[in-house]
Each structure stands twice: as C-alpha cells, then as structure tokens.
Amino acid sequence: MTGNHQTLALLLFSAFVAVTLGITTWVSRNRHGSAEEFYAGGRLFSPMENGFAISGDYMSAASFLGVTGLISLYGYDGLLYVVGFLVAWLVVLFLVAELVRNCGRFTLADVVAARMNERPVRIAAGTSSVTVSVLYLVAQMVGAGSLVALLLGGSSEAARNWTVIGVGALMVIYVSLGGMRATTWIQIVKAVLLLSGSIALTVLVLLRFHGDVNELLRAAAERSGHGDAFLAPGLKYGGDWTARFDFISLGLALVLGTAGLPHILSRFYTVPTARAARRSVVWSIGLLGGFYLMTIVLGFGAAAIVGPETVRGANAAGNTAVPLLALDLGGGANSAGGTVLFAVVAAIAFATILAVVAGITLASSASVAHDLYASMRRRHAKPRSEVAVARTAAVGIGVVAIALGLLARDLNVAFLVGLAFAVAASANLPVLLYSLFWRSFTTRGAVWAVYGGLVPALxxxxxxxxxxxxxxxxxxxxxxxxxxxxxxxxxxIPLGFLAGWLGTVTSAEPPDEAKHAETEVRSLTGAGAV
Incomplete structure (x- = not known):
C-alpha cells in the first residue's frame, strides 16, 4: 500500500486506541475494586447497551474479515458461516440466556457448580473455558496480523509480528485496568463503528451494480472462474465424503458453539435481571442479523469487484477481502477516496479485533481467578484477591495467545473460530444443558461431560x-x-454428551433432589438470583 494509506490508517488506529485507553483510564479511576465490578460491571447495563456490547463481542475478525473472505473465494459454501453464526443465537435465546443469568454469578462454572460438588466441577469448567478463550483469541491475533501485512504491502514480517504482540499488550491493559465496564463500552463503540462501516460499504457495492443483486451475483460468478458452480453448494465442501462430513461438522460446531462460549455467557451477568438478559439477546439478534446480511453482499462484492485471485494474492486465506474491496470502491489504490475508505475500513477492522480480544481475555481471566484459583488455592478467597489473580492471569493468557497467533498466521480467521466453537460445543454445552435440565445429573457426570468433550476435540x-x-x-x-x-x-460434540450421560449413570453418588429443585426454581423464576 502507498504511504498515504499507511499514514491515514495508522492515524485512525491511533485515534481508536487513544479513545479506548481514555475510556479504560476513566473507568479505572471510578471503580470500587470489587469482584462484581470487575467481572460484571456492577450489573448496571441496560438491555440495549448490553445488546450492542454482545454484538460487539460477537462480530469478531472472523465475521468481518474471515467470513467475507471465504464467500469471496468459495461463494455459496462461504454462506455456511453466516447461517451458523446467526442461527446459533436462537439456541442462546431459547435455552441459555435467561437460565444462565438466574443460576450463575460470573462464570459458566457458577451455573454447573450450583448443584454439584463444587471443587472438581469448577476446575473442569474453568480449564475448558480458558482453552476455548485462547483458541478464539488466536483467530483475532491472526486477523490483526493479516490486516497490517496488507497495510504494509505484505513485505514486513517483523511489522506483522509486532502487531500481534501490540494487540496482546493492549488487551491486557484494557482488562487489567478497566474490567468489564471498560470492556463493555469499548465493545459498544466498536459495534457502532463496525455497523456504520458495513452499511456504507454495502450501499457502495449495491450502487456499483445499480441495486441489482442478480447482476452482483452474476458478476461474482463470472469473475470467480468457476461460473455457476460459485453460486451452488460444493465448491469447498463438495466432492469426496471427507469434505461433506467436514461441512456437517462445521455446521454443528457453529450452531451449538455460541451457547458454550465463555465471553458470551459472561455478558448475561452484566444486566440486573433475567428479563434484561433475554431482551439483550433480542437486541443482539437484530443487530447481528443485519450485519450478517451485509457480509453476504460484501463477500460477493469482493468476488465481483476485486476478484478471488487478487484477494488470494494479498492473503491466501482471504482475510483481506473487505479492505481490498473498500480500496476499489473508493476509487482505486492511487485515489484520495480509495486511500480514505481503505484506511477507515482497516481502522474499523482493527477496532473490531481490539474490542473482541478484550472481552475474551476478561472471560478467560475470570475463569482462572474465580474458578481455578478459588478452587485449587483458596476455596474461600477474598474478592479483591480474586481480582488481583484475574489481572495477573490476563497477562499469561495474552502471552499464550500471542505465541499461538504468530504460529497460525496463515490460516483463515473464520476457520480458526470454527475450531473454538467446536471445542465450546463439545466441552461446555453438554455440561451446561445437563445441569439446567437433567434432574439426575451428578458431579461425576459434569466432570466427565467437560473432559469427555474437551480432550477428544483437542x-x-x-x-x-x-x-x-x-x-x-x-x-x-x-x-x-x-x-x-x-x-x-x-x-x-456427541462424545461430550455421551460422556456426561455415562458418568452420571455409573456414579455412586445419589443426585441431590433438594439442590436440583432449588436450582430449577431459581433458573425459571429468578428467585435468589444475584
């Protein structure tokens, strides 16, 4: 890219970082240092605010960079990610959101441990939550590296690596200083920016084709080199039985994985009531639905306007399709419009990555402190001690994510997120659903469900x-x-459910009927919820 692109984009990067650091600093001066403040932001957010924050947390680099890249390279088969990411929220709305808010306090382990032997369950659920979070963080790191590699013309491997390190450092600062309240406001700002940028690009793509979606699709098919096969299933997941089973496997992971993501579940604790949690999900479904419809237009727009070969030439996994599309829509590489639009989109994508990594890091550090540390070291640790451990854990998680992000830099970010979803659906979802709905579920069943899904998945x-x-x-x-x-x-995923069932039916401990009845009443009515 030209010097103008680099300068303007770096200025916009810097502006967003300055604003978010300002928010973090302001929040850190007004916090009370309590666990509820650090983990849940004081439970003071409205459904609309939390809905925007959930959307900001969920619209990651996988959505903005990875999904559009896959659509531009593989056409119809790339739509699987859009459908999977969106349909997953129906599972969250109808099965998880309200019940989790009523039963838990800060983490997934709170829900499961409510009716079990607390120590082994917390260790298992905490281990699984940290693993899923690290996998998800790797995808964001890869997205950041791809973006800066494009910005610098792909010639500076050192700059790409330093970008990954810089993103890791920023996420540690956001979480350590600001906790959930700062993270939430960063996500809200990011959601507004991302939706605004997506709307602008979508309008420009449709104007290029005079509002005719059929013309857009025909142009994408012609430019793809695959003809009508680009608009039909099978380009990526057709052919032999392996590709077809991969298609089914990915679909299951995407649809079921969201309900087991720690950073999504933790967002339900930032609102005052279960009703507010449910309304937050409704807000997020509306926002995400509009966003994912726009990613379809942007993906096919990149195929039609930029071309798959150009997209693949900039990044083999397709992670840079949207910035390249913005460059062309603005007038090309040497135009003022292209420079401005490219820089704005690159800055929005960078903001997307920073906001998401902050949310994921907070959720994983909360699992380390609230679940692992409290169970293994000090079962009744003081809240301030927990918060201090969570801040330290954020540093360690950041280091691990940076190392893995540098290793996986050539993989598609949407694909990497698909792996994180698979692990979440295998380890977290079975134990969560069994705990909420199975009266006979036992501690052994809970531990087996987590490890029976986590270990095979990895x-x-x-x-x-x-x-x-x-x-x-x-x-x-x-x-x-x-x-x-x-x-x-x-x-x-089936192994996780099977292990939970097998652990329960072979368990010698009788199920605690009183605890189950208490949990059931609490989950359905909110009586006794924090």
Missing part, C-alpha cells in the same frame, strides 16, 4: 490436516494426520 484437531499432513497445515513438513476432518465437532 486431540482430533492435533491429528487433523489443520496441524500436519497438508500444504496448508501449521507444520506442513511433518505428518501425523490420522483424523481426516478439519473440524472435530461431528465426533467430539
């Missing part, structure tokens, strides 16, 4: 083409690929 990923055995693997020169699917959800 093991299958290690043995899959993602890690070794293909030119696109993390380690292409090594081959210990024994599992043919790229996404483990088709196998690991």
């Amino acid at each position: 093991l299958l990923v290690l043995l899959s083409p993602v890690v070794t055995g293909s030119p696109d693997s993390l380690f292409p020169s090594v081959d210990f690929q024994y599992f043919p699917l790229q996404n483990p959800g088709l196998v690991s």
Whole structure:
C-alpha cells in the first residue's frame, strides 16, 4: 500500500486506541475494586447497551474479515458461516440466556457448580473455558496480523509480528485496568463503528451494480472462474465424503458453539435481571442479523469487484477481502477516496479485533481467578484477591495467545473460530444443558461431560490436516494426520454428551433432589438470583 494509506490508517488506529485507553483510564479511576465490578460491571447495563456490547463481542475478525473472505473465494459454501453464526443465537435465546443469568454469578462454572460438588466441577469448567478463550483469541491475533501485512504491502514480517504482540499488550491493559465496564463500552463503540462501516460499504457495492443483486451475483460468478458452480453448494465442501462430513461438522460446531462460549455467557451477568438478559439477546439478534446480511453482499462484492485471485494474492486465506474491496470502491489504490475508505475500513477492522480480544481475555481471566484459583488455592478467597489473580492471569493468557497467533498466521480467521466453537460445543454445552435440565445429573457426570468433550476435540484437531499432513497445515513438513476432518465437532460434540450421560449413570453418588429443585426454581423464576 502507498504511504498515504499507511499514514491515514495508522492515524485512525491511533485515534481508536487513544479513545479506548481514555475510556479504560476513566473507568479505572471510578471503580470500587470489587469482584462484581470487575467481572460484571456492577450489573448496571441496560438491555440495549448490553445488546450492542454482545454484538460487539460477537462480530469478531472472523465475521468481518474471515467470513467475507471465504464467500469471496468459495461463494455459496462461504454462506455456511453466516447461517451458523446467526442461527446459533436462537439456541442462546431459547435455552441459555435467561437460565444462565438466574443460576450463575460470573462464570459458566457458577451455573454447573450450583448443584454439584463444587471443587472438581469448577476446575473442569474453568480449564475448558480458558482453552476455548485462547483458541478464539488466536483467530483475532491472526486477523490483526493479516490486516497490517496488507497495510504494509505484505513485505514486513517483523511489522506483522509486532502487531500481534501490540494487540496482546493492549488487551491486557484494557482488562487489567478497566474490567468489564471498560470492556463493555469499548465493545459498544466498536459495534457502532463496525455497523456504520458495513452499511456504507454495502450501499457502495449495491450502487456499483445499480441495486441489482442478480447482476452482483452474476458478476461474482463470472469473475470467480468457476461460473455457476460459485453460486451452488460444493465448491469447498463438495466432492469426496471427507469434505461433506467436514461441512456437517462445521455446521454443528457453529450452531451449538455460541451457547458454550465463555465471553458470551459472561455478558448475561452484566444486566440486573433475567428479563434484561433475554431482551439483550433480542437486541443482539437484530443487530447481528443485519450485519450478517451485509457480509453476504460484501463477500460477493469482493468476488465481483476485486476478484478471488487478487484477494488470494494479498492473503491466501482471504482475510483481506473487505479492505481490498473498500480500496476499489473508493476509487482505486492511487485515489484520495480509495486511500480514505481503505484506511477507515482497516481502522474499523482493527477496532473490531481490539474490542473482541478484550472481552475474551476478561472471560478467560475470570475463569482462572474465580474458578481455578478459588478452587485449587483458596476455596474461600477474598474478592479483591480474586481480582488481583484475574489481572495477573490476563497477562499469561495474552502471552499464550500471542505465541499461538504468530504460529497460525496463515490460516483463515473464520476457520480458526470454527475450531473454538467446536471445542465450546463439545466441552461446555453438554455440561451446561445437563445441569439446567437433567434432574439426575451428578458431579461425576459434569466432570466427565467437560473432559469427555474437551480432550477428544483437542486431540482430533492435533491429528487433523489443520496441524500436519497438508500444504496448508501449521507444520506442513511433518505428518501425523490420522483424523481426516478439519473440524472435530461431528465426533467430539456427541462424545461430550455421551460422556456426561455415562458418568452420571455409573456414579455412586445419589443426585441431590433438594439442590436440583432449588436450582430449577431459581433458573425459571429468578428467585435468589444475584
């Protein structure tokens, strides 16, 4: 990119970072240091504010960069991500949101441990939550690196690596100083910016084709080099049985994974009541529905206007399709309009990444402090001690995410998020649903459900083409690929549910009927909820 692109984009990056650091500093001066303030923002947010924050938390680099890139490269098959990401919220609305708000306090483990032997359940759920969060963070790091590589013309590997390190450092600062309140306002600002930018780009794409969506699709099919096959299923997930099962596996992971994501579940504790949590989800569904409809237009717009070959040439995984589209819509590489629009979109994408990593880091550090530390070290740790541990944990999680982000820099961010969703659906969703709806569920069942989904999911990923055995693997020169699917959800999700059932029916401990009755009343009515 030209010097003008770099200068303007860096100025806009700096402006957003300055604003968000200002919010964080202001909040840190007005906080009370309590666990409720740090983990849940004092439970003071309205449904609309929380709905925007949830949207900001969910509209990650996977949505803005990865999904549009996949649509521009694979056409119809890229739509699977859009459908999966959106349909998942119906599961959250009808099965999870209100009940989680009533039963828990800060984390997923609070819900499960309410009627179980607390220590082993908290350790298992905390371990799973941290694992899912780190996987999700890696995707955001990869998105940040891809964005800056495009900005600098792809020539500076050092700059790309330093960007990943810088994003990690910023997320630690946001979480350590501002907690949930600062993170929430950063996400609200980011959601407004991202929706505004998406609307502007969508309008420009439709104007380019005179509002004729059919013309847009025809142009995308012609430019793709695949003809009508670009608009039909099978370009990416057609062919042999492996690709077809990968399609099913990914769909299951996307639809079921959202309800098990720690940073999404933690957002339901930032509102005062369960009714507010439910209304927050309704707000987020409306905002996300509009956004994902726009990503379809942007993905096919990138295919029609920029072309898959150009997109792939800038980034093999397609992560830079939207910035390249903005550059063309603004008038091209050497025009003032192209420079401004590219810089604005790049800054919005960078803001997206910063806001999402802050939310994920907060959720994972809360799991470390509230679940793992409180269970393994000091079962009755003081709230201020927990908060101090959470701030320290944010640093450690940031270091791990940075290292993995540098390793996985050539993978598509939407694909990486799909792996995180698969692990969440395998380990967190079974134990959550069993705890809420199965009267006979036991402590052994809860622990087995978590590890019975988590361990197979991670093991299958290690043995899959993602890690070794293909030119696109993390380690292409090594081959210990024994599992043919790229996404483990088709196998690991049923295993998580099966392990929970098996652990319960083989458990010697009788289910605590009184605790279940108390949990059931609390989940349905909110009586006794924090």
